[in-house]
Amino acid sequence: LHHENWYARRTTAAATSKCAELDETAEMAIHKVAAAQLEHEDPDVRSCVARSLLAIYRSSLSETPPKSAALGIERRVFPPPAAKDEPPEGDEDAPTTARSEDSMAGAAAAGNVDTEYAELAVMEIAQRLAHDKPEIRELALSTLSQMGAAAVPYGKKLGQMVADDEVSVVVAAVAAWQQLGPHAASGIEEVVKILHHQQEFYRRQAHKVLLDAAQESGEDVIEYVIKALTDLQSKRKEDRDKQSGRRTPPGSKGSSEEAPVKVVLRAVLTLLCDLGPMQGDMGPLVAPHMKAIVTFIEDPDIDIRAVAIRCLIAAGPEVVSGNGYKVLRKKMELRNVTISKAAMDVLRGLAPINPIIAGTIGQVLWEESLDQLPETMRQRSMVLNVLGGAQANAKKFLEYIAREMESADFKVRRAAMEAFVDLKEHAVPASPEIAKRLIHADPLVRRLTVECIQLMGVHGIKLLPRVKGLLDTEEDPDVIHAIKRALEGKGGLAADVLSKPRRASIGTRRASLKSQRRGGVDSGHG
Numbered sequence: 001l002h003h004e005n006w007y008a009r010r011t012t013a014a015a016t017s018k019c020a021e022l023d024e025t026a027e028m029a030i031h032k033v034a035a036a037q038l039e040h041e042d043p044d045v046r047s048c049v050a051r052s053l054l055a056i057y058r059s060s061l062s063e064t065p066p067k068s069a070a071l072g073i074e075r076r077v078f079p080p081p082a083a084k085d086e087p088p089e090g091d092e093d094a095p096t097t098a099r100s101e102d103s104m105a106g107a108a109a110a111g112n113v114d115t116e117y118a119e120l121a122v123m124e125i126a127q128r129l130a131h132d133k134p135e136i137r138e139l140a141l142s143t144l145s146q147m148g149a150a151a152v153p154y155g156k157k158l159g160q161m162v163a164d165d166e167v168s169v170v171v172a173a174v175a176a177w178q179q180l181g182p183h184a185a186s187g188i189e190e191v192v193k194i195l196h197h198q199q200e201f202y203r204r205q206a207h208k209v210l211l212d213a214a215q216e217s218g219e220d221v222i223e224y225v226i227k228a229l230t231d232l233q234s235k236r237k238e239d240r241d242k243q244s245g246r247r248t249p250p251g252s253k254g255s256s257e258e259a260p261v262k263v264v265l266r267a268v269l270t271l272l273c274d275l276g277p278m279q280g281d282m283g284p285l286v287a288p289h290m291k292a293i294v295t296f297i298e299d300p301d302i303d304i305r306a307v308a309i310r311c312l313i314a315a316g317p318e319v320v321s322g323n324g325y326k327v328l329r330k331k332m333e334l335r336n337v338t339i340s341k342a343a344m345d346v347l348r349g350l351a352p353i354n355p356i357i358a359g360t361i362g363q364v365l366w367e368e369s370l371d372q373l374p375e376t377m378r379q380r381s382m383v384l385n386v387l388g389g390a391q392a393n394a395k396k397f398l399e400y401i402a403r404e405m406e407s408a409d410f411k412v413r414r415a416a417m418e419a420f421v422d423l424k425e426h427a428v429p430a431s432p433e434i435a436k437r438l439i440h441a442d443p444l445v446r447r448l449t450v451e452c453i454q455l456m457g458v459h460g461i462k463l464l465p466r467v468k469g470l471l472d473t474e475e476d477p478d479v480i481h482a483i484k485r486a487l488e489g490k491g492g493l494a495a496d497v498l499s500k501p502r503r504a505s506i507g508t509r510r511a512s513l514k515s516q517r518r519g520g521v522d523s524g525h526g
Contacts, residue, residue: 013048017055026117030056035124039136046136050143053121057147060118122150129157134166141169145176151183159187162209163194163202170205177209185217192224195267196258203259203267211274218280225275226289229268233295235261240300262301269296269307276314286311287318294327297342305342313349320347320354329361332382335375344382351390358390358397365400372408380404381415388419391426402433405452406445413445417452428459435466443476450479454486 019029034049034056125147128140141161144151151158158180161173177184177191191213194206214221239261258264272293276286286293293315296308312319320328331343351357364383369376384404387394394401404416420427420434437449450467453460464487471483 009044009048013052014055016049017052017059020056020059020117020121023114026114027120030117030120030124034121038124038128038139039131039133043135046139050125050139053125054143054146056121057118057150060115118150122147126154126157129154129161134164134169137161137164137166137169138172141172141176145172145179148180149183151176151180152186155184155186155188156190157187158184159190159194162191162205163197167201170202174205174209178212181213182216185213185220188213188217188220189224192221192228195228195271196264198259207267207271207274210271214275214278214285218275218278218285219282222275222280222285222289225268225271226292229265229272229292232261232265232268233292236265236299262304265296265304266307269293269304269311273307273311273314276311276316284316284318286315287321290315290319290324291327294331294346297331297346298336298339300338305338309342309345309349312346317350317354320350320357325357325360333379337378340378340382344385348386348389351386351393355393358387358393361386362390362394362397362400365397365404368403369407377407377409377412380407380409381411384412384415384419388415388422391423394419394423394426395429398427398430399433402430402437405434405437405448406440406442413448417448417455420452421455424456424459427456431460431463434460435463438463438466438470443479446470446474446476447479447482450482450486454482 013034016029016033019025019033030053034052037045037049038053040046040049122144125140125143128136129144131137131140141158144154144158158173158176162170162177164170164173188210191206191209194202197203197206210221210225259267272286276284278285290312293308293311297305297312299305299308318324325347328343328347332340332347334340334343347357347361361383364380365387369380384401387397387401401416401419405413407413407416420430434449434452437445440446440449450470453463453467467483467486471480471487474480474483
């Protein structure tokens with residue numbers, strides 16, 4: 001194993017794995033030969049014996065496992081060979097044959113090694129996970145990651161190593177999690193704890209590992225993440241009490257090695273945002289836990305509210321199933337402007353993907369408001385805001401949105417206009433209703449309608465000729481100013497549309513045809 005020739009070292013390692021087939025030499029080959037060299041100062045020697053122990057484990061299986069799917073994992077553990085025409089430096093007598101990517105393949109036939117000896121080989125590798133030298137921990141991680149089900153008992157340790165002091169070991173641990181998949185699921189709880197780490201680098205690595213683990217162990221991941229979120233809820237309350245000067249219970253101080261509660265909470269909610277679209281065996285992963293998340297849209301910190309809103313929207317249309325819609329609607333009706341706006345943002349984000357939201361909340365507009373109280377008008381404005389984000393699901397309420405442009409309350413009128421602007425192409429069917437407001441008796445309504453057509457851009461371009469015609473009869477200076485601004489257009493678009501010759505009316509065309517048949521001259525007038 002210490003020979004200067006690389007080919008001799010690899011041949012010796014292959015012979016060591018072959019010795020594991022015999023009961024008389026198996027333990028000696030594992031403990032005294034291979035494992036004894038795992039801590040050797042020469043990295044090539046360490047790689048050789050690690051590959052030998054891996055071959056021993058694989059030989060205990062009834063079938064040879066498929067090659068690792070992790071990119072570059074074997075190349076990192078066992079370096080690639082030199083070029084065929086360039087023997088390794090210092091080995092002039094070395095053969096010119098290139099080293100195999102898996103030089104231990106076939107060293108021991110599948111099923112020829114007893115399971116007991118294979119477990120000994122795995123244990124020797126696993127013991128090096130706690131070694132003082134980072135390069136040996138990295139080698140142990142990379143080797144164990146290729147042992148599949150044999151790594152199950154060491155999932156907890158693999159989870160802890162995502163927060164190793166050495167970056168190279170952390171990278172190897174993340175790669176090991178990617179390769180082991182469900183075999184490392186027992187360490188998910190440990191990875192969730194790393195979300196509390198003081199350094200952002202480790203929180204990001206934990207985030208990455210948990211996303212990969214959720215592909216096959218989604219239920220386990222969401223269980224521990226929601227548990228952490230529930231614990232953070234009480235900690236966040238204590239944190240707010242401390243900031244407001246209230247006395248906190250004894251023993252409620254966090255660890256000095258942990259990040260502030262706000263930082264950890266954002267990290268957990270951001271993870272839930274990315275987990276939102278994922279599906280488990282029982283359906284969506286995040287949506288069933290809507291009640292645990294929705295409480296954070298009431299948080300006084302705007303960053304936490306924002307990530308909680310995104311999290312609920314990412315969880316998908318199932319968020320409003322059951323009594324989810326009632327919970328959000330109730331919060332939207334609160335007098336607290338901050339909370340009601342946050343609930344409105346969630347409903348607006350879900351409205352395009354769940355027709356129930358627009359179909360239910362839009363019914364408020366079916367009847368005209370009986371009073372002009374500020375709170376009533378504010379709620380009506382928020383309903384219009386939700387419909388503005390509903391896209392095609394707002395189609396049957398377009399007429400009622402246009403009617404709100406005549407409201408006596410400025411905020412409601414403005415919300416109706418912004419709804420049409422946000423609906424874009426979905427607002428085109430409402431063009432006749434919008435055009436009716438161009439001849440409204442109230443100049444404020446006419447001005448708002450002109451501004452609405454202007455802001456609709458290409459989707460309101462068919463109404464520009466009517467806006468131009470209004471200029472001939474309009475007397476209000478504010479409306480005239482709004483019309484001129486609208487006709488200036490954006491990028492010359494309005495000018496191009498208005499410069500096109502208008503098509504003659506049907507009556508004019510019929511008169512022209514009759515004149516031509518009689519042999520007369522068409523004057524172009526009916």
